[in-house]
Each structure stands twice: as structure tokens, then as C-alpha cells.
Amino acid sequence: MMDALVDHATQTIRAGSKSFSAASRLFDPDTRRSAVLLYAWCRHCDDVIDGQVLGREQAGAANTAQERLAELEDATRRAYFGESMSDPAFAAFQAVALKHDIPQRHALEHLRGFAMDVEERRYLRIEDTLEYCYHVAGVVGVMMAIIMGARDEPTLDRASDLGIAFQLTNIARDIIEDAAIGRCYLPADWLAEFNISPQQLGDSRHRPAVAVMAKRLVDLAEPYYVSALQGLPALPPRSAWAVATAHGVYREIGVKVVERGERAWDSRTFTSGADKLRLVARGVWQVWDARRREPRPRPALFRRPR
Structure with missing residues (x-):
């Protein structure tokens, strides 16, 4: 079975x-x-x-x-x-x-993220978007860390930060795709700044503004990616290597979205097989480097609930 x-x-x-x-x-x-x-x-x-x-x-x-x-x-x-x-x-x-x-509350917190979609939640500020990121991805990072043997809150916090970083990258990559099915995770105050409604995001004339907002998301993800690396020393070596590799693969997607600019949504942005092999090798170095660095503070804009 x-x-x-x-x-x-x-x-x-x-x-x-x-x-x-x-x-x-x-x-x-x-x-x-x-x-x-x-x-x-x-x-x-x-x-x-x-x-x-x-x-x-x-x-x-x-x-x-x-x-x-x-x-x-x-x-x-x-x-x-x-x-x-x-x-x-x-x-x-x-x-x-x-x-x-795995505590039941974590599983139900994850389902709360889907409830936000069902309720067609509007994200007024970036803090609201980050709350969504926690529920759909940050708490998954927490559950994955528990599977790897982590139980202490500081390590689970870093795992949550990695999930949030992943989701910010996903949102940046999928802005136009999400808009096509009536979903928008960009904060309303950003849209108001460019005088764009969620329904207009797919309009090609707004691609310059969409590219600016995507870069903001990628930039916002960066301190969460940095924070996540601080949790690697608490994991078993092979788990740390796997997490470091996933960290590199997802982060690279965000880098590519920014590099492609207004063309980032002409086709789906992804990492190639060669990219993944390079990032697997780099993951070994990241695990070693994380063990010798002094811990850095976590991002203050949003932190997982305790």
C-alpha cells in the first residue's frame, strides 16, 4: 500500500x-x-x-x-x-x-490559503500578499522542515521564509497567467499607483508597469531567500543540500523574470536542465557557506504566526 x-x-x-x-x-x-x-x-x-x-x-x-x-x-x-x-x-x-x-494547525493553515482564493480576497497592501504567501507556501516550508527533523522555532521560521520567497517568485512569474483566470495577488495600492485595474493586467500596454511590479516582488523575495539559508545548518546534510538546491532553482526563476523585463510573460519562465545541474553543485557550497556565517536577522515585514 x-x-x-x-x-x-x-x-x-x-x-x-x-x-x-x-x-x-x-x-x-x-x-x-x-x-x-x-x-x-x-x-x-x-x-x-x-x-x-x-x-x-x-x-x-x-x-x-x-x-x-x-x-x-x-x-x-x-x-x-x-x-x-x-x-x-x-x-x-x-x-x-x-x-x-505534523501539527494539524499547520495543515489547516495551508487550507486557509486556498480559502483566500475561494473568498476572492483582495490584497490591499503588500503585507496582505505576504500573508497569502505564508498560507500557501510558507507553512508548507514549515511542514517540510518538520519532515527533515526540525522542531525548534528558529529553524521553522527560516523554513517559512523560504516558502514565502518561493511564492513571491511564483506570483511574479505568473502575473499574467493568474490575471487570465481572474486572480490578482498584487497589492491594490501598487495597482493604483499605475492606474491599472486587476482586469487590465493582461493588456499588453501595461507590460512596462507589470514588469516594474514583478521586479518589486522579486526584490522583496530576496531578504526571505537570504533568511532561509540561515536554517540550513540545522538540517541533516542531504536535506540541507536539497533545500539549498531548491532555493537556487526558484530564486533563479525570479532573476530570469527580471532579466526578461516586459517579455517575461511571452512564454513561461523556467530554469533549464543545465541551470539545475549548476545549481545542484552550487547547493553544496551554500550548505558549507551557511555553516560558517553569522546568523542574520529575519525580514521584519511579515513573520509567521506562532
């Missing part, structure tokens, strides 16, 4: 995130199994809310997004109660959550 769950989760991660799939291969086998099981649940919840399969194919769900969210919350609680899970994604989540004693 467990082998089947791991196979399902591995296929999910390969189809859903080439970047995370590449980095996850660096974990030791046991940590990798748990990481892909958690990823499968996160991906499943995201797709259920959007009525998709791996972010692409429409699943054709007839019930409303609110009903689907309620079903996810109910199934998550039942998984913690030890009930038998028929859905592979929830069976995977149950296995990893109970094995590593």
Missing part, C-alpha cells in the same frame, strides 16, 4: 513541479518519500479548489469551490483522527502527518 502511495506521489511531483522534483532527488530515501507524499496532498488540494488536474486539465467538478474547500477541510481532520482514507492524496498525507507528528 505504501509503495503505491509513493509511486502516485512521485508521478504527481514529476508532472506538477519539475523544480521541486529535481531538488527532492537529493534527499535520503526516507525523507524523499515523506516529502513527495506531502507534496501530493498540497498539489491535490490546489487542484481541487481550481477544479483542475495537475494545474492543467479541467476536472469538471460540479460542486462549488466553497463546497470543495469544506470537503478538503473535513477530509484533513478525518486523516488526523486516523480514519481510513480512500483518496490516494489523503492517504499519503495521513501517512506522512502521523509519522512525523
Whole structure:
């Protein structure tokens, strides 16, 4: 049964995130199994809310997004109660959550991020956007760190910062794609500065302004990326290497978005196979470098709730 769950989760991660799939291969086998099981649940919840399969194919769900969210919350609680899970994604989540004693509040905090989408939350200031980033990605970083054996709050804080950095990068890369499905994570005060409504983001005449706002997001992510590296010394060596590699791969996407400027949304921005190999090697140096550096303070603009 467990082998089947791991196979399902591995296929999910390969189809859903080439970047995370590449980095996850660096974990030791046991940590990798748990990481892909958690990823499968996160991906499943995201797709259920959007009525998709791996972010692409429409699943054709007839019930409303609110009903689907309620079903996810109910199934998550039942998984913690030890009930038998028929859905592979929830069976995977149950296995990893109970094995590593992941607090239920973290899983529900993650679902709160999807609730923000369902409620069509408006993000008035950048702090609101950062709150969303925490729920959909920062708390996932916390759960991943727990899988790697971290329990102390300072290390979990750094893991949260990495997830926030990842999500800021994702938002910058996907501004136009998100706008096409009626979603906007850019703060309203930024849009007002350029006199752009969320509905106008896809208009080519606004690409210069979109490029400026994307750069702001990438710049904002940078101190969170720096902060995240401070957590590497607390992780086992192979886990630290995997995290450092994922750090480099996602950060590079943001760098490429800024370099492409107004053309960043003509096609999807990604890191090539050669880029990933280079960043795998660089990850070894980052792990070593993090162990010899003095800890730096965390970004003050947003910090995960305790």
C-alpha cells in the first residue's frame, strides 16, 4: 500500500513541479518519500479548489469551490483522527502527518490559503500578499522542515521564509497567467499607483508597469531567500543540500523574470536542465557557506504566526 502511495506521489511531483522534483532527488530515501507524499496532498488540494488536474486539465467538478474547500477541510481532520482514507492524496498525507507528528494547525493553515482564493480576497497592501504567501507556501516550508527533523522555532521560521520567497517568485512569474483566470495577488495600492485595474493586467500596454511590479516582488523575495539559508545548518546534510538546491532553482526563476523585463510573460519562465545541474553543485557550497556565517536577522515585514 505504501509503495503505491509513493509511486502516485512521485508521478504527481514529476508532472506538477519539475523544480521541486529535481531538488527532492537529493534527499535520503526516507525523507524523499515523506516529502513527495506531502507534496501530493498540497498539489491535490490546489487542484481541487481550481477544479483542475495537475494545474492543467479541467476536472469538471460540479460542486462549488466553497463546497470543495469544506470537503478538503473535513477530509484533513478525518486523516488526523486516523480514519481510513480512500483518496490516494489523503492517504499519503495521513501517512506522512502521523509519522512525523505534523501539527494539524499547520495543515489547516495551508487550507486557509486556498480559502483566500475561494473568498476572492483582495490584497490591499503588500503585507496582505505576504500573508497569502505564508498560507500557501510558507507553512508548507514549515511542514517540510518538520519532515527533515526540525522542531525548534528558529529553524521553522527560516523554513517559512523560504516558502514565502518561493511564492513571491511564483506570483511574479505568473502575473499574467493568474490575471487570465481572474486572480490578482498584487497589492491594490501598487495597482493604483499605475492606474491599472486587476482586469487590465493582461493588456499588453501595461507590460512596462507589470514588469516594474514583478521586479518589486522579486526584490522583496530576496531578504526571505537570504533568511532561509540561515536554517540550513540545522538540517541533516542531504536535506540541507536539497533545500539549498531548491532555493537556487526558484530564486533563479525570479532573476530570469527580471532579466526578461516586459517579455517575461511571452512564454513561461523556467530554469533549464543545465541551470539545475549548476545549481545542484552550487547547493553544496551554500550548505558549507551557511555553516560558517553569522546568523542574520529575519525580514521584519511579515513573520509567521506562532
